[in-house]
Amino acid sequence: MSKKLFWTVLGWTIGLIWIIPFIGVVMTATRPLDELLKGWWNFDSFHPTLSNFVSALNHPTASLRQGMFNSLIVVLPATFFPLILATMAGYGFSRYKFPMRRTLFAVVVITLALPQQTIAVPIFQLMNWLNLVDTYLGLIIVHTAWGIPWITFFMRNFFTTIPKAMEEAARIDGASDITIFFKIVLPMALPAIGSAFALQFTWVWSDFFLALILIYSPNKLLATQRIPLMRGVYHVDWGLLSSAAILVMIVPIAVYLLLQRYYIKGMIGWSLK
Incomplete structure (x- = not known):
């Protein structure tokens, strides 16, 4: 005791x-x-x-209201697209045997350790060549590409803990691989999907580095980019900056609270087996 x-x-x-x-x-x-x-x-x-919060939302030069709306334009597709693609990829790595499977999965794992700073210049050059600099589409593509490897790794580990008996029974009954995935496997994977959604959403919403590289028009700046612009030249209003930081934090915290049940089950489910 x-x-x-x-x-x-x-x-x-x-x-x-x-x-x-x-x-x-x-x-x-x-x-x-x-x-x-x-x-x-x-x-x-x-x-x-609450005056600082109102001032942050309606800031004359860096309105956080507009910044949070811009962030939502990026974060929603940059969360759903990699989640969908990586979930299917993770299932494929866990269930099917195909040439160079181990090599491809090793590449996925290696990309997890790749710092963003090391490829910042190539990313900018590629997006500039595609005419996607200062566009939300370019930032969404980069976040999607960055999220697919870790979500694939995460979902593959989760799928390996799901018994194959139900899938084999459905296959004997004539169900196709697509039917098995969407009607049997996907519902069982909701805890892991919820965990991956919360983590990817938080990462994209809180990103500053990639947004700083690719977005620079004043009306397109995301929420995280607008907070530093609230500093005065001769005076720093710490109350304004603090309230802006809290407003930006509230969104991922709310997502976590909504998905807390799935998040905890998904994070510990496959690690305990």
């Missing part, structure tokens, strides 16, 4: 220490500047306000 209590207290302590910076950001975003001069932890006067 004492050992369990010790680990519980330790876990809560680590969690509280971990969340302290976020609490500071929230306090900075929701309190007037004069109340923060002695530190956000000083509560001699406490008058919370």
Whole structure:
């Protein structure tokens, strides 16, 4: 009992220490500047306000409202397309034998360790050659290509844990491979799909590096690109920046909360078997 209590207290302590910076950001975003001069932890006067959030959403030069809409234009197709393609690819790697299967899967694994910074110039040159620089389509293609390898690896590992008995029974009854995949395998893979969706959505929504390379028109800037533009030349409004950061964080957090049940099952399901 004492050992369990010790680990519980330790876990809560680590969690509280971990969340302290976020609490500071929230306090900075929701309190007037004069109340923060002695530190956000000083509560001699406490008058919370949402004015910083309104100012961030309606910023005259870097409207976060428009930026979040632009981010949705990119994040939705850049999440669904790689998820669909990689799920089918992962199933193929887990169930079928074909020439160079091991080699192709090794290439998939190797691409997981490829830093974006090492291929930033080739990506820009390729998109420029295709006339896709400063277009959402170009950014969607890059995110799709970047997401397919890790989702393929993830889904392949999950599919290897699903017993083949039901698929073989359906095949004996005359079901085609497509029918088996969509009507039998896909419903069983919903936890893994939910996990991959949440991770890919969060990654694309939070991306700054690839967007910085490919998107530069002021009206096309994504949410993450607009936050740095809210800094003044001679003055930095930390309340405005903090509220903008929180607004951008809310969307992936909401997606995670909606898919939490599937996310947890998908992340630990195949790793425990």
